[in-house]
Amino acid sequence: MSPGVAETLLEELRRYVGWGSEDERALRALHGPARARFPAIAEVFYDTILRHDEARASLVGGESRVGHLKVTLQQWLDTLLSGPWDQAYLDSRCRIGRVHVKIALPQHYMFGAMNVVRRELNQVIDDTYLSRPAELASARRAVGRVLDLELAIMLHTYREDMLAAQARQERLATFGQLVGSIGHELRNPLSVMETSVYILRGKVPDEEGIRRHLDRIGDQLRAANGIITNLLDIIRDRPVSQQPVALAAVLEEAAGAVALPEAVALDRGDLASLPSIRGDALQLRQVFVNLLENAALAAAPAGSIWVRGSEVPGAIQVAVEDSGPGVDEAVQARLFEPLITTRERGVGLGLALVKRIVERHGGSVAYQRGAAGGACFTVRLPA
Numbered sequence: 001m002s003p004g005v006a007e008t009l010l011e012e013l014r015r016y017v018g019w020g021s022e023d024e025r026a027l028r029a030l031h032g033p034a035r036a037r038f039p040a041i042a043e044v045f046y047d048t049i050l051r052h053d054e055a056r057a058s059l060v061g062g063e064s065r066v067g068h069l070k071v072t073l074q075q076w077l078d079t080l081l082s083g084p085w086d087q088a089y090l091d092s093r094c095r096i097g098r099v100h101v102k103i104a105l106p107q108h109y110m111f112g113a114m115n116v117v118r119r120e121l122n123q124v125i126d127d128t129y130l131s132r133p134a135e136l137a138s139a140r141r142a143v144g145r146v147l148d149l150e151l152a153i154m155l156h157t158y159r160e161d162m163l164a165a166q167a168r169q170e171r172l173a174t175f176g177q178l179v180g181s182i183g184h185e186l187r188n189p190l191s192v193m194e195t196s197v198y199i200l201r202g203k204v205p206d207e208e209g210i211r212r213h214l215d216r217i218g219d220q221l222r223a224a225n226g227i228i229t230n231l232l233d234i235i236r237d238r239p240v241s242q243q244p245v246a247l248a249a250v251l252e253e254a255a256g257a258v259a260l261p262e263a264v265a266l267d268r269g270d271l272a273s274l275p276s277i278r279g280d281a282l283q284l285r286q287v288f289v290n291l292l293e294n295a296a297l298a299a300a301p302a303g304s305i306w307v308r309g310s311e312v313p314g315a316i317q318v319a320v321e322d323s324g325p326g327v328d329e330a331v332q333a334r335l336f337e338p339l340i341t342t343r344e345r346g347v348g349l350g351l352a353l354v355k356r357i358v359e360r361h362g363g364s365v366a367y368q369r370g371a372a373g374g375a376c377f378t379v380r381l382p383a
């Protein structure tokens with residue numbers, strides 16, 4: 001966010017809630033009496049979330065993370081009442097908002113959660129200013145405004161995310177149309193070439209030099225056709241068959257299809273102990289072929305690839321990690337988009353196809369840096 005734009009946003013939000021220096025004074029005055037109540041407010045806040053089944057499910061790491069979140073909520077309350085409510089405040093609140101967007105927390109939970117904070121702080125105000133109605137009124141007004149400001153920032157981050165997704169969608173739609181038509185148009189000349197190579201093989205003398213060149217043309221035609229197939233596969237909604245699939249077998253086949261350099265070791269872990277999932281074994285094989293091919297290239301000339309499977313609530317996860325250099329941060333945000341590649345001769349379709357297939361299965365794929373410092377791709381498929 002550029003400073004100019006962000007400042008306008010802050011000013012606009014403040015104007016929207018009617019923010020003034022009187023509010024800043026009232027919040028700072030409330031900070032002292034409220035501080036002792038922060039731990040209790042954090043308790044009530046997360047108890048309310050945990051009582052609600054769907055909201056509780058959004059606490060990604062299970063209930064064990066709640067302890068940590070109670071601490072961060074108290075820090076949040078601390079700055080909420082002490083300010084300064086400046087650009088750095090807005091930036092830090094936007095960052096917190098994006099944390100919730102990233103975990104796909106439905107935005108309607110934000111209203112209820114903010115109301116819990118509102119109710120608890122109003123209780124503190126009632127207790128503190130029992131016999132001072134003027135201070136009580138200005139504290140109430142200030143808390144109302146600052147929480148409206150918080151909610152506006154929180155929803156702003158959702159809107160940012162939605163706009164980015166929309167832009168991505170439009171880019172992909174244009175890409176899809178272009179690719180669809182070029183792909184189809186290229187199939188014809190390629191198939192004419194294939195036929196001609198076939199006919200030539202029977203007509204030219206059987207010489208090593210000539211055969212080598214014809215083989216080379218044949219290989220390149222297959223490669224070109226493969227690229228078109230991948231492209232069309234990304235833009236098309238291929239139906240997903242719903243058969244029981246053993247991921248260990250899928251991985252076995254995928255590993256067999258990938259040419260691993262001799263000095264790259266593949267550690268397959270124990271996928272056999274995972275329960276079967278429902279899906280399309282052929283398409284899933286493609287997912288792991290692409291991930292293993294990338295991992296092999298990253299780990300080359302010598303290194304390791306680790307595949308680890310695990311069960312998480314409602315899903316099976318398979319992580320493919322390599323000992324390579326990891327993905328550059330600048331590329332990470334667009335890693336799964338078509339035509340994004342870090343390889344000199346790559347087309348940038350492998351991960352886009354992985355994402356497409358996994359999403360067709362109702363799953364997701366994510367990148368993070370692995371424990372060994374390389375790339376780690378985690379595929380999550382519904383159990």
Ligand code: HEM
Binds near residue numbers: 059069103114117
């Ligand atoms: C008033 C509304 C809320 C506030 C002020 C708030 C505040 C925060 C803060 C300060 C963090 C730490 C961010 C960081 O520094 O990384 C956080 C993270 C988180 N919040 Fe909230 N939160 C709100 C609503 C909710 C709700 C309703 C849920 C779930 C139903 C939720 C779930 C989470 C989770 C799961 C994380 C951790 C994400 C991660 O680290 O992976 N939050 N929240």
